Amino acid sequence: MGVSRSTLRTEEIEEIQDVSVFSQREIKKLYKRFKRLDKEEKGSINVEDFNQIPELSMNPLLPRIISLFDSNRDGQVNFKQFAKTLSCFHPNADQHDKIKTLFKIYDINNDGFVTRDEIEKILKMMVGSNLTKEQISDIVDETLNEADIHNKGKLDYDDFFKSIEKIGCGQNMLSISFYSFDM
Amino acid sequence: MNRSSGGSGGGNGNNSGSKSPSPGSMEISQEDTWSLFLPTNSSEIDEISKLIEEKLLKKLNKQVNPSKKFNLSDVSPFLSDGVEVLVDDEFTKCFTSPEIGAWNWNIYLYPAWLLGAFIRYGILFPLRLTCLIFGCLAFAVAFTMSSTLVKNEAKKKTYQRKCISFLCIVFIMSWSGVIKYHGVRPRRKKNQIFVANHTTVMDFVVLQSQFNHASVGQKHKGIIGFIQDKILNCVGCLWFDRAESKDRLLVAQQISKHIADESKDPLLIFPEGVCVNNQYCVMFKKGAFELPNAIIYPVAIKYNTLFVDAFWNSKKQSFIRHMFNLMTSWALVCDVWYLEPTTIREGETPTQFANRVKAMIARKAGIINVPWDGYLKYFRPSSRFSEHKQKIFASRFKRKIEESNSVHDDLSLSHSNSIDDISQETENDKNSVNTTPIDTNNIKQRKSTTATD
Numbered sequence: 001m002g003v004s005r006s007t008l009r010t011e012e013i014e015e016i017q018d019v020s021v022f023s024q025r026e027i028k029k030l031y032k033r034f035k036r037l038d039k040e041e042k043g044s045i046n047v048e049d050f051n052q053i054p055e056l057s058m059n060p061l062l063p064r065i066i067s068l069f070d071s072n073r074d075g076q077v078n079f080k081q082f083a084k085t086l087s088c089f090h091p092n093a094d095q096h097d098k099i100k101t102l103f104k105i106y107d108i109n110n111d112g113f114v115t116r117d118e119i120e121k122i123l124k125m126m127v128g129s130n131l132t133k134e135q136i137s138d139i140v141d142e143t144l145n146e147a148d149i150h151n152k153g154k155l156d157y158d159d160f161f162k163s164i165e166k167i168g169c170g171q172n173m174l175s176i177s178f179y180s181f182d183m
Numbered sequence: 184m185n186r187s188s189g190g191s192g193g194g195n196g197n198n199s200g201s202k203s204p205s206p207g208s209m210e211i212s213q214e215d216t217w218s219l220f221l222p223t224n225s226s227e228i229d230e231i232s233k234l235i236e237e238k239l240l241k242k243l244n245k246q247v248n249p250s251k252k253f254n255l256s257d258v259s260p261f262l263s264d265g266v267e268v269l270v271d272d273e274f275t276k277c278f279t280s281p282e283i284g285a286w287n288w289n290i291y292l293y294p295a296w297l298l299g300a301f302i303r304y305g306i307l308f309p310l311r312l313t314c315l316i317f318g319c320l321a322f323a324v325a326f327t328m329s330s331t332l333v334k335n336e337a338k339k340k341t342y343q344r345k346c347i348s349f350l351c352i353v354f355i356m357s358w359s360g361v362i363k364y365h366g367v368r369p370r371r372k373k374n375q376i377f378v379a380n381h382t383t384v385m386d387f388v389v390l391q392s393q394f395n396h397a398s399v400g401q402k403h404k405g406i407i408g409f410i411q412d413k414i415l416n417c418v419g420c421l422w423f424d425r426a427e428s429k430d431r432l433l434v435a436q437q438i439s440k441h442i443a444d445e446s447k448d449p450l451l452i453f454p455e456g457v458c459v460n461n462q463y464c465v466m467f468k469k470g471a472f473e474l475p476n477a478i479i480y481p482v483a484i485k486y487n488t489l490f491v492d493a494f495w496n497s498k499k500q501s502f503i504r505h506m507f508n509l510m511t512s513w514a515l516v517c518d519v520w521y522l523e524p525t526t527i528r529e530g531e532t533p534t535q536f537a538n539r540v541k542a543m544i545a546r547k548a549g550i551i552n553v554p555w556d557g558y559l560k561y562f563r564p565s566s567r568f569s570e571h572k573q574k575i576f577a578s579r580f581k582r583k584i585e586e587s588n589s590v591h592d593d594l595s596l597s598h599s600n601s602i603d604d605i606s607q608e609t610e611n612d613k614n615s616v617n618t619t620p621i622d623t624n625n626i627k628q629r630k631s632t633t634a635t636d
Binding site: 030032033036050051053054055056057058059060061062064065086089101102105106119122123125126127128129130131135139140142143146147160163164167173174175176177178 | 255261265267268271272274564569581
């Protein structure tokens with residue numbers, strides 16, 4: 001009842017709409033979620049608070065997911081960053097954006113290249129201590145050799161994109177449903 | 184608090200080092216230091232693990248190309264899973280107050296709402312507050328008188344407990360509580376433990392007004408702490424600190440002693456350990472269910488959200504604020520069901536027993552039964568869940584390596600079935616064709632047993 005506190009202004013919604021594929025309704029819903037995660041009500045989420053969602057803190061790739069959102073690496077995620085990153089996961093988002101998101105997961109140092117080392121780190125995160133170092137190394141070699149068509153020893157975005165296309169990612173890769181969640 | 188630092192590590196799971204991630208008992212007993220009500224029994228782990236395993240396998244089957252090498256797009260199921268729970272997750276839902284849309288911004292309804300608000304805040308609230316204050320004063324006088332003047336111990340106790348019942352009625356009156364009790368009110372017996380789902384501290388008051396209960400619960404500070412210390416001690420309540428591990432063992436012993444003594448008041452326990460929003464039912468701590476000879480009397484409490492949300496979100500609201508909300512609403516409507524008493528079945532572990540009772544309560548109260556542990560509000564989940572996911576993902580590489588070594592040892596790891604799941608479509612190997620149906624059968628069986636519980 002009464003007025004709900006601190007809602008988004010129309011300009012803010014429009015600003016978010018410019019950088020994302022969300023509808024106004026979806027933005028409003030996301031904002032509610034954002035406020036819930038923003039424990040201190042300061043307009044941004046501490047990246048450590050991502051751990052407060054138990055299911056998320058069980059995700060082996062959590063550090064990479066965080067850096068996807070925290071694009072300027074200041075430990076804070078504001079609503080614009082939040083919405084913009086989530087936008088890539090919308091079913092209507094451009095396939096290129098999705099693959100770019102995937103690329104960012106691998107590009108740990110953010111230099112525009114995916115090196116052998118970075119692939120290895122990601123694979124290590126996903127398999128933990130279940131494989132030996134040599135086994136991981138073998139698997140990474142195979143993956144890299146296949147994608148690295150110019151034999152540079154690392155992948156730029158073009159190589160990465162072609163590799164993903166060749167494997168044939170599913171239509172709904174990196175697409176999640178934003179309609180079903182009710183708050 | 185030790186555990187939170189142990190299980191954290193940024194939650195990234197690759198800090199596991201040399202620890203073998205087998206769901207064996209070693210790791211469990213290590214973390215058992217503060218465990219009276221802790222989810223460290225192996226079958227409890229399984230329930231959450233099962234949940235995340237099913238979810239992950241569904242995604243892997245759909246999205247990961249089942250070739251046996253690592254594809255760059257293979258991170259996508261993990262990624263989309265992470266983002267999905269960031270947008271919406273079941274655990275958070277258990278602890279959020281339902282949002283009530285503004286309905287009153289309308290030329291017809293606004294005056295009506297205004298009038299209603301005026302009555303609630305301007306008339307009802309002062310009236311109720313006065314009643315509450317006088318009730319409390321009368322209670323304080325009567326309670327101190329009976330504590331100091333009456334010399335006979337047995338009589339003193341009867342008077343004190345009558346006072347407490349009176350106070351509970353005053354409290355319920357202060358929110359115009361309309362409480363419907365269903366089922367047979369149980370008689371006092373030996374080894375009786377009442378367990379109920381937990382929404383607010385007022386649960387205790389609601390049940391106390393029917394007959395005196397002793398309770399076990401979290402120590403509070405401030406006004407509740409005062410009530411706990413000075414007043415409720417005469418019904419034999421046991422308080423402990425959620426974060427103190429030593430307290431727990433002691434409490435377990437005290438509980439056993441308490442319930443064996445028939446002259447004491449029956450014990451009421453809220454095994455969820457935290458207040459939940461009354462739409463979900465989170466994990467029951469096994470503590471109360473592993474006491475020998477205990478007869479469990481389940482009690483289901485369902486609050487009607489028509490006028491007020493009775494959920495006490497203790498992280499957001501102070502107790503006073505919560506009371507104020509209750510006292511300014513039209514009424515608090517709630518149903519209480521006393522269910523059939525039950526004891527642990529032969530061959531049943533305390534955890535299974537706890538889950539069975541939980542399912543009974545959830546069904547009766549019409550709330551959603553989820554396996555999450557409410558203490559995750561305060562502590563991070565153990566890294567073994569993350570390790571479990573890694574194990575599932577790694578299993579297909581392991582199998583490939585095994586095959587290339589042509590070692591056809593029947594290793595039958597606990598997760599060989601998950602390998603079959605992932606590679607189901609392409610696998611022509613007769614082995615997997617044979618094992619897959621059996622495995623799905625197993626899962627079905629597991630499901631059906633949990634459903635019938």
